[in-house]
Every structure is written in structure tokens, then in C-alpha cells.
Amino acid sequence: MTVVQKYGGTSVGSIERLQAVAARIAHRAAQGRPMAVVVSAMGKTTDELVALAGAVSARPPRREMDMLLATGEIVSSALLAMAVRELGHGAVALTGAQAGVFTDDTFGRARIRGIDTERIQREFAAGNVVIIAGFQGASGEADFTTLGRGGSDTSAVALGAALHAQQVEIYTDVEGIYTTDPRIEPDARRLADIAAEEMLEAAAQGAGVMHPRAVELGLLYDIPIVVASSFAADGAAGTVIRKEVLMEPEDRVRTIALDRDVASLTLRQVPDRPGIAAQLFGPLADAGISVDTIVQNAGEDRLTDLTFTVSHADLEQAREVAAPLARELGAAELLHDHDLVKVSLIGTGMQSAPGYAALMFRTLSDADINIELITTSEIRITVLLRSEQGEQAVQLLHRAFALDQPVST
């Protein structure tokens, strides 16, 4: 079975760290299985390249931007291959294009169309570990493309699928997925495994370890993803993201996510009639604004309040787009609030156990924490709170749902 690993930018953030990663790779490769390793750009390289482009152009052309950014991963893959060979094991570095990663031509956020593994297989046959520049592919024109956010994770999972790997190992600077962010709650525990659907919700709700896109791809191709630390001892456990988690009871809270990048807009007292949402959210989408939570509260006299959340970066533009629409729709006023956080309980089967929502609301109410807004999905309950109460809420909920306790099996 082919081994597929991915190392993030922090894991190769210096020559010393890159050499430590090379040692892990050489050690694993010595076990004799074919091995493909996806690597991100070293440390802050990508940010530095973005800054260079920004110094030259206010709006850099996307094609050349991708060409520029792709060099970061080419450098780290070439150096990592050198470091592995220095340890006596055969290794070659491949760009995304050389590794057969073909994408569409939407520069900056290309989607993988397919992977031709011919070259990789040939290098395996020659006894080489294949080090692949992550985050990138080639368009039909043989131009560099980049995959956008979460790109290297996506490269790794896609390669895992194409190479029929048993699992994809994602090495990063944390030891796995936790019951909540350990920087907020010191009693947070690492989860041995988590369902992909849960991970998707957690990622969407602000848990930054894995990009949802890579998790989705793992789900689609049914490949388990192991998230572990590149700094921990070799073979340390990490967290397995699987299609289904069978070994543990499903009806419990798995993790609590805190998303600080939340701003809300509210159209107050809109006359309630069909098509309001389309009239509002069409133009927002056209402006490239990603709308997160949407809540519409039916009010008195067929007047309704419509609230939605966006990232802080999109707030100003969202207000510009929404203001004339609010007038057209007859809203009494357009309010906005950027001093908010989202706290989400995530766990499979929560909806079928209504006691969870009740315990969540009671815990917050007992601590005089006011809930601004509530949304739920099948495996998630999210509340919008004032920013300054976010961390306290996470800590209280972590205890209330006994996430600091080992799981009884």
C-alpha cells in the first residue's frame, strides 16, 4: 500500500525542521512501501511572495500570481528531496504539473480535474520517494494554477485517492483534533477519531486544522485522513478523520469550535413576502461575498427581521451591497455588528437528542451570557455571542458536556 503524507509550512519552516521531516520520511521509506509526500511552502514564504506582488501591482493578474506563488512549494519540495537523498534514500521532487495534477484554469482557486500518476509510479519503480509541491497543478495550457485555501491538504488527499492509499497522513503543528482549542481550554483532549461530517462542520465553524475542501474530498473517496504533529515522536497517534466512526457512541458532543471572524448584518422589519432572500443574497454572491449563517425571524404584522453573518473582511462591502437592497425591500433599517463570535457544539446525532440544546442554553444563561442568534444543523448547534464572552462560553460548555473526561466505551 502506498504511503501518502503531507507536511505543512510550519513543519518545514526552517532548514533544521525540514531536515527533521526528511529524517521521518527516510525512516518510513526504509520500510519499503512506495511513498508520496506533499509539502507546503516553507514558513512565511507565501506571505512574502504575496507582499512582493502587492508591491508591484495593486491587483496582480491571477495567472502570474499563481506562477509566483507556485515557486514557494517548488523550493520546499526540491530542498526536501535533497535532504532525503542526503540521508541515503532515493528521492525526487516533482512540481504539481510533473506529478500529473491537472486542474481547470480558474487561477487562484483551481479545481483538480484529474491526476495522471504515470510519472509518480515510474519514480516509485525506481525506488524513489516522490516529494510533490502541494497547492499547485497545471492548467490545460500548462500554466501554473494554485488550488486556493487548504490547497496542499487537497493535493494530498487527491493524490491519496489517485494512488489508492489506505490513508492520508497530514502532519501539522498540532497533535490532532481536540474537543476544543487547547489555547482556550487547557483541559481539552485530543480525539482519537472524528467523523468526516463532524470535521466538516468544525472546520466551517472556525476550527482551523483542516480545510473543509480536503475533508470533503476524503469523504468523497472514502480515504481516512490522519492529522498528527510533525513535531511529536514518530508514530504518535493524532486524530483519524473517517467516513464513519463506529467505535464510539455517536450521540454526543465531539468538539466545540469558536469562530472569531464574524460580523452580522440585520435588515429590520422587512415586509414578509416571497423572494426576499433571492433579492438580497443574489447580489451579495455576485459581489463575491461569502454569506455564512442566515436567520429570518417572523415578527408581528407580517414584518420580519433578516440577519446574516459575513467575515470581518467582507463587512464593508456587504453593507455597500445590502444598503440599497434594504431600501428596495422596505426594511426599516440596516444594522451591523462586528463584535461577535460564534460558538458551535458539533457531534453526530445531536439533533435527535434535544437535551443537548437545552443543556447548552441553560449553561450559558446560568452564566448570564446572552445569545444573539441560534442556528442548528443535523450535527451542530451554533450560537452567536458577544465577543468578550466567547472564551468563557467555550470553557463552560467544555465542562458541562464533560469533554474533559475520557470517553467511556
Place this chain on the structure above:
Amino acid sequence: MTVVQKYGGTSVGSIERLQAVAARIAHRAAQGRPMAVVVSAMGKTTDELVALAGAVSARPPRREMDMLLATGEIVSSALLAMAVRELGHGAVALTGAQAGVFTDDTFGRARIRGIDTERIQREFAAGNVVIIAGFQGASGEADFTTLGRGGSDTSAVALGAALHAQQVEIYTDVEGIYTTDPRIEPDARRLADIAAEEMLEAAAQGAGVMHPRAVELGLLYDIPIVVASSFAADGAAGTVIRKEVLMEPEDRVRTIALDRDVASLTLRQVPDRPGIAAQLFGPLADAGISVDTIVQNAGEDRLTDLTFTVSHADLEQAREVAAPLARELGAAELLHDHDLVKVSLIGTGMQSAPGYAALMFRTLSDADINIELITTSEIRITVLLRSEQGEQAVQLLHRAFALDQPVST
């Protein structure tokens, strides 16, 4: 007629300089002729990448080294294309591979097999200036290759040939080819033109402006090369390197070159018989040591002294290779000397005018400068001198041959 330009690393050594180059390009492109621009890596980028590789591996694999180094020119070409577009003119950046530069697979010093200009022509048709990463190409395996020393100049001249350009413009940090190095002789004058053969000799004898390889390619394809400063006003003259220089008298000294990177080895009193040279220089070539001047002086009693010069970097290894051979050949001793310089007078038709050699030797002798060794070619007289007398010799010869005087026509 297509315009082909090349800008060196110093010319794009900072964002400000790169923007100044972009302004020159946009100004020229506005005249409406198709335009291809070859660019080197910014400033010290290549040295930094070499240092990174050196930190990872004592002997970095050549294939990955080329992959690593190629990123330097990809970065500068992407940024330069962005900067040109920022000025309102269409521009795309292409890697060597995308520009159709195909090479053999001798990594580190690949030779160009051919250039498929289809993509470049397509970008011309779309109204784009094409910015091409210099110094690089693609092997048959679609691996990055680099062209070795003088690589970007070679890229530019090869593209000039493939695109049927009228001339190739090489922009660098000097204003052209001079009668000698202006840092040594303040009265040195810029030459309006120089014959390619003269330029080849000058480059081989230490005049660092152009690599001989690019000059040879220009000669082979009969494309004039204009060397000019990227810092001078747009349209400043520079020096034209042509196949033949017809407009000036041919029988005069054109330029004086000083080469400081000279060490000599001498096999003293070798019994003179056929095959000595082969026995000595075969193993040196096999060891990758580039031998420059070779002089064999027939001595008394069928014993001969054999002297050759190498670069300082190669001296130690040359001694190691030569020592056992000297014993085999029966030499009395193996001497070496690294405290030498070469001073060369270069000019077409010098051999047919023996007065030049006489004037050279008299000038040096009048100043008590001892000549260690003399070699000549059809268009060159070279003397080996003690290091400390090199600059004085250049200054005296510059005056003796009236190179500080405007040419009378």
C-alpha cells in the same frame, strides 16, 4: 521585426529597479512591435538558493538543484509581467518550458536543443509582451534544466534566433564594452561596436560583460547583440557585437582584458616525446578541470618545460591530478603559482601587424614589468604577469596603444 531584450539580475535587483525596467518595456512595447523579454533572477536570489541547498546537502542532486534555481527566474518574470500590466500594457510571464525552450538533460549546464515558439507567437497575437524566465529550459522528461553560466544571455540570443529578431538587446549594469575596465583605467572609452570574434577572446580573457557562449550563438545565427545599461537613459547607445565590423579599420587593438583568476602549473624538464600532452590533459579534463593557456617550451637536451593555467578554484585539484602524472612523465618537478594575472590585447588582424607585439613588450619592459609567459592567437596577444603589476600594465598599454583617443575614421 520582433524586439528581444534581456535584463540581468542587477537590473531587477529591487522592486524599484524592476518597476523602472517595466517602464522601459511598456514604453518600447507601445511602439507596437512584438516584444519578448528575458529576465534573470532578482539580485542575489540565485546565490541565496544555492546557500539553501548547501545547508541541506553537501552535494545537492543536480536535477533538484536545477528545479530550485529555476524558481528565481520564475519569480522575477512573474513580477515583471505584473509590473508591465500595471502600466497598462498586456504582458504574460512564461517559464522556459512554457516559452518552448527545450534542452538536453545535462542538469546544471544543459544545452538548448530547440525552441518551439508557438505559445510566444500566440501571446504576441493577443497583444502581450512576453516575459520569459531566463537561464532555464525543460528536458524531454519535462524536468527543469538550467543552462549554466551565462545562461540568461544564451536564452535571449537563442530566442532572438528563433523569433528572427533583427538584434538582441542585453541590458546590464555597464554601458557596453570598453577599451579596458574603466575601474582600472579611467580614460577607458566605450566601443560603438566590436567583432564577435574579438568579444569572444575578450570574454575568454576575463572581460566579464558577456558570456562567450551567448556571443558564439549570436555569431552562429548572425544576430547582432547590443550590450547597454538598463540604468542609462532609454535609447542610450551601448556596444553592438557583430559578426563583422566593417566601418572601422581592422588592424588595431580594440580592448585590453585583465584576468585575475589565474594560477599556473609547470612540469619542469619533462623528457620530450610524443603524447605528453594527451597523457597529462586527458586526466585533467576527466576531472572536470578547465585548462586555459598551455605553453610548451622546448629546452636543452630534449627536455621541455610544460606550463598551463587554471582558475584559482581548480588549482588544488589540478595539483592532485597532475602530481602522479608528472612523476610518470619523468618531470624534474611540478611547480605552481597562484599570484598571476593575464593581460590580453585583443583586436582583429593583430597577427598580420607584428608591430603590436613589439610595442606591447617594449612598453612593459620600459616599466620593468617582467613577462612570465606569452601566448598569441590570430586576434590576441596575452602575457602572464605578477599579480601586483597587472593594473599598471593595463594602464600603460591603454596609453601606448592610444585607446584613450577617439578613433580616427
